[in-house]
Amino acid sequence: AQSVTQPDIHITVSEGASLELRCNYSYGATPYLFWYVQSPGQGLQLLLKYFSGDTLVQGIKGFEAEFKRSQSSFNLRKPSVHWSDAAEYFCAVVLNNNDMRFGAGTRLTVKP
Amino acid sequence: DAGVIQSPRHEVTEMGQEVTLRCKPISGHNSLFWYRQTMMRGLELLIYFNNNVPIDDSGMPEDRFSAKMPNASFSTLKIQPSEPRDSAVYFCASSRAGGPDQETQYFGPGTRLLVL
Numbered sequence: 674a675q676s677v678t679q680p681d682i683h684i685t686v687s688e689g690a691s692l693e694l695r696c697n698y699s700y701g702a703t704p705y706l707f708w709y710v711q712s713p714g715q716g717l718q719l720l721l722k723y724f725s726g727d728t729l730v731q732g733i734k735g736f737e738a739e740f741k742r743s744q745s746s747f748n749l750r751k752p753s754v755h756w757s758d759a760a761e762y763f764c765a766v767v768l769n770n771n772d773m774r775f776g777a778g779t780r781l782t783v784k785p
Numbered sequence: 786d787a788g789v790i791q792s793p794r795h796e797v798t799e800m801g802q803e804v805t806l807r808c809k810p811i812s813g814h815n816s817l818f819w820y821r822q823t824m825m826r827g828l829e830l831l832i833y834f835n836n837n838v839p840i841d842d843s844g845m846p847e848d849r850f851s852a853k854m855p856n857a858s859f860s861t862l863k864i865q866p867s868e869p870r871d872s873a874v875y876f877c878a879s880s881r882a883g884g885p886d887q888e889t890q891y892f893g894p895g896t897r898l899l900v901l
Contacts (some may be wrong), residue, residue: 705888706901716789716876719893724888767888771816771835771880773829 676704676722679776686754687754687784694749694779696764704766706747709780712760720762723747759783789893791877797899801876803865806896809858810879818850818890819862820876828876834860835882867900874898 686692698704705724709717721732728740738749747764755779764776790809798804799827818833832842836856841854849868854860864871874897878890 707889709892714897716894717878719889719891722889771818771833771840771888771890773818773830773888773890777827 677764677774677776679764680777681779682777682781683782685784688756688762689737689753692749692751692758694752694762694764694781695701696747696749696776696778698745698747698764698766700745700768702768703742704768705742705766706738706740707734707767707773708736708749709763709765710734710760711763717763720749730781754781754783756776756785789838789877789879789891790863791875791893791896793896795899797901798867799901800868801866802869802900803863804867804876804900806862806875806898808860808862808877808893810860810877811891812858814881814891815857816840816880816882816890817847817854817860818878818880819860820878820892822874822876824835826838831862833859842857864898869900873878883892 676699680695699774706718707722711717720736721730723730723740731737736751740747761778761780764780767773804840816835819831820828822828828887830843830870832852845895850881876895880890
């Protein structure tokens, strides 16, 4: 079945540590790929997206993500996490005709 | 740009009442989406419009839910009658076809609905 998987429901990292959030998809073709962040009580904010070209994409707030076709992955990374990064992160794909599918989300807790 | 605007931000109502959620997409965007977010089911697409025309409403839970987009700058999602299980956060998003930003959906702040 076509799906977007975020294997980690909850991740805790110390402030200043590096972060990697995993995302895998299972579709026949390469979809458009997105990462969104949702702070408590807020809407979803676009962090970055991949359509084509360079497989390493830079986003806002110091985040980056790398598309790996061979692994059907689009993992989100940040070299040094700040306390304000605590939020829920959603990976999403768009197949065609605006059909966007979201992963279940990964909740990030940042320890002081 | 003001972004996607949703109103109200919070709504508390009693079972059986009609609820109307409103959305103003980003100016120039021609696609509009309604999502529902719950702890149990995550983010679910309810319906989306392209150029004010409903394209896919397969996610609408049942006949109690209806959505309209009378013009390019306004959409409503109505629940009548509302039930406690409709309690959720409802998000509106918009996007623009074509160009480097195509397929990128921008979300509103959401409406938190509680049906007692």
